[in-house]
Amino acid sequence: MKKAAIIGVGQSTFVRSYPGSIRELAFEGFKEAMKDAGLTSDQIDASVVCSAPEYDKQRSPAGVFAEYLGLNPGPTFYVETLCSSSSTGLRLAYSLVASGLHETVAVIGFQKMSEISSAESQERMGRGADIQWESPFGTMMPAYYAMYARGHMEAYGTSLEDLAAIRVKAATYGQLNDRAVYRKPVTADMFNDPENMMSNPVASPLRVGDCCANADGSSCIIVASAEKAKAVCDKPVWILGLGAASAPVNLAGRDVFNGLDVARRAADQAYRMAGVGPKDIDVAEVHDCFTIAEMMAYEDLGFAERGQGKELIRAKATYQDGEIPVNIDGGLLSKGHPIGATGGSQIRTIVLQLRGEAGQIQVKNPRIGLVHNIGGVGLYGNVTILGI
Amino acid sequence: MGKAKKDIDDRFKKFGTVGFTATTKVNDFVTHLEEGKVTGTRCKNCGKSYFPPRADCSRCLNSEMEWFPVEGNGKLVTFSRLSFGPAGFKEDIPYTIAVVDYGDYKVFGRIADGIDEGELSVGMEMTTRANRLPNGQLNYVFEKA
Ligand SMILES: [Zn+2]
Numbered sequence: 001m002k003k004a005a006i007i008g009v010g011q012s013t014f015v016r017s018y019p020g021s022i023r024e025l026a027f028e029g030f031k032e033a034m035k036d037a038g039l040t041s042d043q044i045d046a047s048v049v050c051s052a053p054e055y056d057k058q059r060s061p062a063g064v065f066a067e068y069l070g071l072n073p074g075p076t077f078y079v080e081t082l083c084s085s086s087s088t089g090l091r092l093a094y095s096l097v098a099s100g101l102h103e104t105v106a107v108i109g110f111q112k113m114s115e116i117s118s119a120e121s122q123e124r125m126g127r128g129a130d131i132q133w134e135s136p137f138g139t140m141m142p143a144y145y146a147m148y149a150r151g152h153m154e155a156y157g158t159s160l161e162d163l164a165a166i167r168v169k170a171a172t173y174g175q176l177n178d179r180a181v182y183r184k185p186v187t188a189d190m191f192n193d194p195e196n197m198m199s200n201p202v203a204s205p206l207r208v209g210d211c212c213a214n215a216d217g218s219s220c221i222i223v224a225s226a227e228k229a230k231a232v233c234d235k236p237v238w239i240l241g242l243g244a245a246s247a248p249v250n251l252a253g254r255d256v257f258n259g260l261d262v263a264r265r266a267a268d269q270a271y272r273m274a275g276v277g278p279k280d281i282d283v284a285e286v287h288d289c290f291t292i293a294e295m296m297a298y299e300d301l302g303f304a305e306r307g308q309g310k311e312l313i314r315a316k317a318t319y320q321d322g323e324i325p326v327n328i329d330g331g332l333l334s335k336g337h338p339i340g341a342t343g344g345s346q347i348r349t350i351v352l353q354l355r356g357e358a359g360q361i362q363v364k365n366p367r368i369g370l371v372h373n374i375g376g377v378g379l380y381g382n383v384t385i386l387g388i
Numbered sequence: 389m390g391k392a393k394k395d396i397d398d399r400f401k402k403f404g405t406v407g408f409t410a411t412t413k414v415n416d417f418v419t420h421l422e423e424g425k426v427t428g429t430r431c432k433n434c435g436k437s438y439f440p441p442r443a444d445c446s447r448c449l450n451s452e453m454e455w456f457p458v459e460g461n462g463k464l465v466t467f468s469r470l471s472f473g474p475a476g477f478k479e480d481i482p483y484t485i486a487v488v489d490y491g492d493y494k495v496f497g498r499i500a501d502g503i504d505e506g507e508l509s510v511g512m513e514m515t516t517r518a519n520r521l522p523n524g525q526l527n528y529v530f531e532k533a
Contacts, residue, residue, distance in 0.1 A: 120475055132412065133440040136404015136527065137485055137498050138470065138477035146468035147487065154466070154510045204469040204505060251487050252439060252494040257466045 003098040005229035005236035006386065008037025008222035009348035013179045014336040017114040018216035022058060023068040026110045029218035029341065030069050033106070037222045038232065041070030044222070045102040048092050049078045050085035050109040051340030054124040057115060065108060083289065084375035085109060086219060086343035087244075087382035093223040094239050103228045109345075110218040111338035121214060129377070130250040142211050142290065143203035144251065144377035149292035150205060151257030156307035160205060163291040164191040165313045167198075167209045167333055170288065173320070174334020176360050179345075181215050181336035210291040215336025219344025221351075235355045240368070241274030241385035243267055247378050254378075258307075262381025263300035263372060270370075270383040271302075278302030281324060281385075282366035283353045285346035287374040288331040297372050298326070301383070320361060328361045343373040347384065354388045402526050406476035413443035416455065421518045421526040428493060429453040439493040458495060461513040461533045462488035469505045479522075488514045488530055500529040507532065 010032025012018075018025050026049075034041070047069070049062035058064055066076040081088040086109030093105040113121055129139050152158050171186035190198040191209055198209030229236040243266030248254060254261070271277055278301060286297035298309035303324050312318050318326035329335065329349040332342060350369035352358045371384040398410035399418040417440075420427045428439035433450035439458060444451045467486035477483075484499040486508075495516055499508065513533035520526055 127408065130440075131408040132400075134496055135408050135474075136406060137496070138405055138473045138480055138483060139485060140470065140472065140474055142472075143468045143470050143485055147466040147485070150466045150468060150510065201469075201471045203471065206468075250440065250496055252496040254487075254494075257487070 002226050002238050004094045004223050004225060005233065005238045006221055006347070006351050007224045007229050007233040007236055008033040008039065009220070009351045010034070010036055011179060011219040011341065011345045011348050012217050014181050014215040014217035014338055014345070016181060016213070016215060016336070018112055022056065022061060022110060022112050023064055025112055025216060025218045026065050026108055027069060029110070029220040029344065030106065030108055033220035033222050039104070039222065043104060044071055044074060044106045045104050046074050046096060047071050047076040047106040047108055048089040049076060050080065050089040050107065050343070051111050052080055052082050052085060054127065055111055055113050055115060055121070055339070069108070071106070080340070081380040081382070082375035083287065083337065083339050084343055084373040084380050084382045085340040086221070087347070087371065087373035087384060088380070090221055090223065090239070090343065090347060090384060091242050091244055091382065093221070094242060097223055097225045104222065104224045107221040107223060107344060108218070109220070109341040109343060111340040112216045113214040113338060114216050118214070133250055140203065141377065142206055145290040145292055146203040146206040147251065148257055148296065148377070149290070152292060152296060153205065155258040156310070158295060158310045160191065161188065162310040162313055163210055163295065164188050166288065166291040166294045169313065169319060170327060170331040170333035173328045173361055174330030177330045177334060180330045180334045181213055182334045206290060206292065212289050212332040212337045215338045217336065217338035217341040217345070219341040219348060221344050221347050235388070237351045237354050237386050237388055239384065240387045241270035241272070241276070241383070243269030243273070243383040245269070245381045249376070249379055259296045259300050260374060260378035260381060262378050263297060263374060263383065266381040266383040267301050267372070270385045274385040274387070276368055276385065280368050281370045282368055283328070283350060283363045284324060284326045284370040284372065285329070285349050286326055286372040288327055288333050289337055289374070291333070293374065294327065294331065301370065301372055320363060325363050328363070343371070343382065346371045346373055347386070350386050354386060404527050405480055405521055405523065405525055407525065414441045417441050418526060420455070421528065424518045426458040426516050426518050426528045427455045428458055430456050437492045439495050458490065458516050460490070461515060462490040462495065464508065464510055464512045464514050464530070465489050465494065466510060467499060467508055484508070486530055488516065498527065498529050500531045503532065
């Protein structure tokens with residue numbers, strides 16, 4: 001049953017523009033994870049490097065990192081599922097370890113989005129969709145999620161105030177996270193003040209305050225076999241459940257616009273593998289690239305019935321002392337979203353929570369945590385359940 | 389210069405304000421737009437309808453397809469008005485993208501210029517028509533039925 005554990009976690013501080021090269025950026029998350037695990041580079045058997053390649057000038061970064069991080073001559077390879085790349089990396093690391101092929105695997109996520117201009121970056125994000133049939137219309141990530149926001153509001157009566165409340169929660173905790181890009185308070189009033197940037201329209205019905213920011217960052221997760229984990233780690237965090245799914249890239253191929261099919265499927269798989277249900281989750285990290293994404297995650301993960309996600313945020317049930325704390329590290333909305341590093345950062349937060357090492361944001365005695373990490377606009381879905 | 393350049397059928401580069409794809413087996417789609425028609429493909433073997441059009445049927449792995457016109461009314465499923473655009477689309481701002489459901493298939497595209505966001509509501513009847521853009525490129529747009 002317990003085949004692999006996480007024995008080390010790390011991430012860089014997420015920043016708007018990292019003043020170094022990508023190998024140096026990757027080193028920051030790696031170093032923290034290795035110190036956390038108490039390992040040296042020669043004890044890592046293989047590495048999985050995760051990012052969205054359209055931001056990289058370096059071709060095949062895995063090879064470059066393996067040298068810089070001291071991981072030669074171990075095998076290394078690259079994986080990408082857009083914003084969920086490092087959750088996919090974790091899935092691969094689990095497979096490599098559970099199969100017995102390797103004992104200890106490093107999952108290294110990174111993104112230096114600032115290597116290209118913001119407009120170029122938006123064009124590349126648009127190309128995360130269908131470049132043959134959608135991008136020629138001038139699509140962007142916020143507009144796609146905005147179409148889901150419209151669908152959710154239409155189906156369930158979710159309001160713009162409900163979405164703003166998710167950002168207010170994120171900022172409540174973002175202020176406490178010294179690794180986050182955005183650390184200022186956000187109030188609901190800001191969304192009603194035309195003078196305030198938060199209220200500015202991006203893609204209706206979403207406003208600036210509903211969107212996360214690009215960032216540069218890295219993360220690293222060290223995965224080990226059960227035997228190895230027990231031998232070297234006092235507090236192994238077990239990988240109990242993994243779920244992953246894909247959906248048609250073109251929105252014309254989708255049937256539902258008030259939730260993400262990939263998240264529902266990945267959650268079902270992960271719950272089944274772990275032998276737990278939504279009620280068993282003590283703390284969760286969900287992919288809040290936009291406020292609506294967190295709202296849909298509440299429902300797709302079963303924390304709330306379909307259409308009832310708004311009641312969770314209205315009741316503050318997803319705050320630190322609520323029934324199911326969600327994104328109490330500030331989420332992507334506060335931390336920023338360095339595509340390839342994001343999943344690893346979410347996993348790190350849950351690992352720290354389960355070990356009781358989450359500091360100010362520690363929830364009380366959590367046993368089981370969940371990570372929901374989405375690539376593209378519900379193109380790839382990954383759900384990971386961790387436990388002690 | 390490159391040899392046989394004129395032999396490459398790159399009609400598809402005319403699709404959209406900015407095109408990212410030049411060659412595809414469904415290049416006739418662009419010729420149909422020139423003729424004022426919006427078309428999808430249907431599998432000659434199993435009858436499955438595809439929009440956007442495809443050269444190959446993933447249901448029965450057949451590659452014999454026939455064109456059909458996207459006509460009549462569909463229902464507006466969802467939409468969003470963009471206040472920012474990606475590189476190459478700044479001149480078009482603001483514009484509204486949308487999904488329209490025709491039952492057998494859905495269509496992703498843009499709402500025709502001149503239709504105010506306030507005039508739109510989920511579930512309303514829409515039609516789809518071929519459209520020539522100010523820069524000479526082609527696309528298709530949704531209008532109120
Ligand atoms: Zn067929």
